[in-house]
Amino acid sequence: MLTFAASRLEHSTSKSHTMKFGTKAIHAGVHPDPTTGAIMTPIYQTSTYVQRSPGDHKGFEYSRTHNPTRSQLQDALAALDGGKHGLAFASGMAAIDCIVKLLQPGDEVISTNDLYGGSYRLFTKVYATYGIRFHFVPMHDMAAVEAAVTERTKLIWVETPTNPLLNVIDIAAASAVAKKAGALLVVDNTFATPYLQTPLELGADMVMYSLTKYMGGHSDTVMGAVVVNDDELHERLSFFQNACGGTPGPQDCFLVLRGLKTLHVRMQRHCENGRAIAEYLKAHPKVEKVYWPGFQDHPNHAVAAKQMRDFGGMISFVLKGDRKEDAIAVLEKFQLFSLAESLGGVESLSGHPATMTHASIPAEERRKAGLSDSLIRLSVGIEDAEDLIEDLKQAIG
DSSP, X not given: OOOHHHHHHHHHHHHGGGOOHHHHHHHXXXXXXXXXXXXXXXXXXXXXXXXXXXXXXXXXXXXXXXXXXXXXXXXXXXXXXXXXEEEEESSHHHHHHHHHTTOOTTOEEEEESSOOHHHHHIIIIIGGGGTOEEEEXXXXXXXXXXHHOXXXXXXXXXEXXXXXXXXXXXXXXXXXXXXHHTOEEEXXXXXXXXXXXXXXXGTOSEEXXXXXXXXXXXXXXXXXXXXXXXXXXXXXXXXXXHHHOOOOOHHHHHHHXXXXXTHHHHHHHHHHHHHHHHHHHHHOTTEEEEEOTTSTTSTTHHHHHHHOSSOOSEXXXXXXXXXXXXXXHHHHHOSSSEEOSOOOSSSOEEEOTTTTTTTTSOHHHHHHTTOOTTOEEEEOOSSOHHHHHHHHHHHHO
C-alpha cells in the first residue's frame, strides 16, 4: 500500500497540471484515503503519531508540524493557484505574520494605502516597533510605487482588488518593480481567489489568502494560507509556520477542503449577482458612487479585464449627500444583506468599513485613501439576485 505522502505525491503530480479549474477544484491535490478509500479527506484528529523507532515514522511526527488533513489542504491550495507549495495557517493574520517574519530590522515594505485594516494594524502597531518601515502608497499608479523604492525595500505588498475601495493594481507591473528592486512581491488575493486571478502566473513571489472568506465560503471557519513556487522561500516559511505555531486544526482544514470543491460554481454566481447589484446601484437616484471593477469607467478597469477572469461580488457605494447617518440607516434596514464582519460567504453581508473592518486605520489616513465615513461595503452572496435587489430597494428607498 502507498504511504499517505507517496500517494498524495503520485496523485497531485500526475493529474493536476492538465485539469481545468472546475475539475481541479474538486480533484487536484487530494486523493482517496489510502487506508479506507474514503473519498473525502478524513479529519485526522490527533496530536501525535506512533513511531516504529526513533525517527522511523510515516511522515508525521507531531500535528503542529504536519497533519494529514492539513497536508491535503495545502496541496489543494497549491494546485488551485498553479503553485508548488501551500501553507495553511490558523487565520489570515497568522499567514501575514509569517510572511513579515522573513524581514529584518531596517528593512522597508511598500504597501497599498487602501488595504484591510487588520493588515495595517499588524504592520504599524506590531512590526514597525521592531524597526521595519512601512510606506503606504496608492498603487494604481506604479510611478508612486517606484518612487517609494529604496535600497532597503525588501517587500512589496499588494491587495487587488483592494478592501474596501476595489482599486485594481497591475500585478505584472508590480512584479517588474519588485524584481528591479530585488524585493519580494506578495499579493493578497482574498477578494479575487484563484478562480478570478492567479498572481503567481503574473510574477508574484507569494500569494496570500484569508481562507475564511471565499475559499472556505460558508462563514464557518477562520483560516489563512500562503502559496509559493520557490523551494527556498517555502522552506523559510515552513520553518516559521512550525516554529511559531500559527497552524490550523484538522477540523478547520476539512471545512476549507470541502469549501474548495464548490469554489468555481460559487464564484461564478457571486460574479453574476455582483454585476446585477452593481448595475442596479449605479442607476439608483440616491446613490452617488459605486466602486466595482467591472465598470468601464472604473479606474484601471483595463488592468482588471486583463488580469482577472471576471470582476467578483465585492461592491462598495456611497449615498448622495455622503452622510454617515444615512449609511447607518440603510445598514439597519437591510434584511438579506446581514450586517456583519467578514465577507465571501454564500450569504450576502453588508458592512461599514469606517467603524468595522477598517476602524484600526486612523480617520485621517482612511480619508486620504478615499475611504469615506459613509461608505457601505457589500459582499454579494449567491442568493437570487432579484431578492437581493428588492432588499436594496426597500433599504435605500
